[in-house]
Amino acid sequence: MRITLFNFTCSNLIIILILFTSGFVPARANTNNCEKNGGYSYVCGLNSPEDLVSIPNSDWLVSSGFAGNVAIYAINTKTKALQHLYPSKESKAKQNMQTYRDCPGSPDxxxxxxxxxxxxxxxxxxxxxxxxxxxxxxxxxxxxVNIHSNKPELVWIGCVLTPDGLEANSVASLEDGTLLVTIPLIGFTINDLFKGVPTGAVYRWSPGDKGFEVVEGTEIAYANGIETSEDGSEFYIASSGEIKIMAFSNTNPAKLLRSTGRLSFVPDNIRWGKSGKLVTAGMKIDDENCGHVKLNEQFDFMELASCPRSFMAIAIEPKTMKITTLASSNAQQQFTNVTMVLELEDELWFGSFSGDRVAYQKITNSE
Incomplete structure (x- = not known):
């Protein structure tokens, strides 16, 4: 999700993904210790690890950082060791001018x-x-990313600017290098989130294009996480405004193929999990301590983000949109504002848009 904290950098909020007001800080984890608590273990020392991806055929995860001085981390899932990947003393840049010739150079x-x-x-x-x-x-x-050594090595090779400086939320790729990105808010404010109006859309860029172009037919309420099918024929969007996962045909114009029903939590990032299923997570709409999120009405975003909410993770069969529960958790004082889940072997890993840690727990079978 995405949140803009002008003194806290940009990030996409969770439950309804939103834009933070200047100077406001959401509910944060208790940073006094990193001990196991509430059924969860932690890797600490990160700063707002909003998204996680697994490096295939390795023991490594990559984490984003949308606050602080480290933008990309690596975590060894076996040893739980944390590495700073970018920027670091070993940071390198070697621009691929053939593919990213319109990029003005490496980031500051x-x-x-x-x-x-x-x-x-x-x-x-x-x-x-x-x-x-x-x-x-x-x-x-x-x-x-190269993993020939004892840790991943990172080299910056290019960029694609978003149109008119619009703030993207999530990115997916196709085999030919095509990128699909979600831009949640285009000419709208967070107050429009649950009004049932299309606030954003998916944009596409392919190597050789001058820039991103909107994918007609993907205009939805707060387009958040995005993922593509293995063969590239479909892509999937988490609509935080409509509170569902939607499957689209990857043709032009895009065609909505199917979707889940309205979920009991606000979905954020999407990943592929086990057995060919999509996985997603987010904060619950109903919470006995924080209250109920009133849909289709304006709400107090600062109140929402400052109260540690319970959260949920699910797996989705993409052809039928059948849902299986992976985890359903009460609020955790040490870990809150959940944005995503990764399903890895015998563990679930969770990201958050605030706080100093990622969480993980052993997988249990539940429906």
């Missing part, structure tokens, strides 16, 4: 945060990482 690392992530395998040890970047510019920043 003194004014750079990241949001949504996507990773695509190039060869056995080589991957391309796409990151929604904020700071001096709004762009999809592109990195080469």
């Amino acid at each position: 690392t003194n004014n750079f945060t990241t949001h949504g992530l996507n990773i695509r395998q190039v060869s056995d040890n080589l991957f391309t990482l796409y990151a929604v970047g904020h700071g001096e510019r709004e762009a999809i920043e592109v990195f080469e």
